[in-house]
Amino acid sequence: MNVVFVVVFLIEAIIKIVGVGPSHYFRELKNQFDFFLVFVSIFGLFEGLIPINITAMRVIRGARILRVFKSLQEI
Numbered sequence: 001m002n003v004v005f006v007v008v009f010l011i012e013a014i015i016k017i018v019g020v021g022p023s024h025y026f027r028e029l030k031n032q033f034d035f036f037l038v039f040v041s042i043f044g045l046f047e048g049l050i051p052i053n054i055t056a057m058r059v060i061r062g063a064r065i066l067r068v069f070k071s072l073q074e075i
Contacts (some may be wrong), residue, residue: 002041002044002045003045005041006038006041006042006044006045008042009034009037009038010038012043013034013038016031022038032068047067
C-alpha cells in the first residue's frame with residue numbers, strides 16, 4: 001500500500017508542477033511541504049539500500065497524515 005500511495009502522490013505533484021509551472025508551484029508553502037513528503041517517501045522506498053536512520057524516516061513519512069487533515073480543511 002505504501003508504494004501505491006507514494007505513486008499517487010508523485011503523480012499528483014507532477015501534474016501540479018506541469019499545470020502551474022515549477023516557479024509558481026514552489027512559491028506556495030503547502031506545495032513545498034507536499035513535494036518534501038513525496039521526496040522523503042520515495043527515499044523511504046529504498047531505505048534498505050541506503051544507510052539512514054530508519055526511525056527518523058518513519059516519523060517524517062508519518063507527516064503525510066497532515067496532508068489529509070489539510071485537505072479536509074480545504075473541503
